[in-house]
Amino acid sequence: MSAIKIENLTFSYYGYVKPIFENVSFSFDTNWKTGLIGRNGIGKSTLFKLLLN
Incomplete structure (x- = not known):
């Protein structure tokens, strides 16, 4: 069984506060x-x- 696993992903665009x-x-x-x-x-x-990068 193969899995795709993402942990603690945080992303924001430059200049955005949230x-x-x-x-x-x-x-x-x-x-x-x-x-x-x-x-x-x-x-x-x-x-x-983001998943493709």
């Missing part, structure tokens, strides 16, 4: 089909871009 993500942790199996839903501007695309 971080978009603060101490976010999660893990999921690579065999899972996973989706992410939420309102516009909540950070979904930003999270995926």
Whole structure:
């Protein structure tokens, strides 16, 4: 079983006082089909871009 694991992710854009993500942790199996839903501007695309780096 392979897993993707993120621990204590914190991210903010330069010049912003409040971080978009603060101490976010999660893990999921690579065999899972996973989706992410939420309102516009909540950070979904930003999270995926951070996972790609």
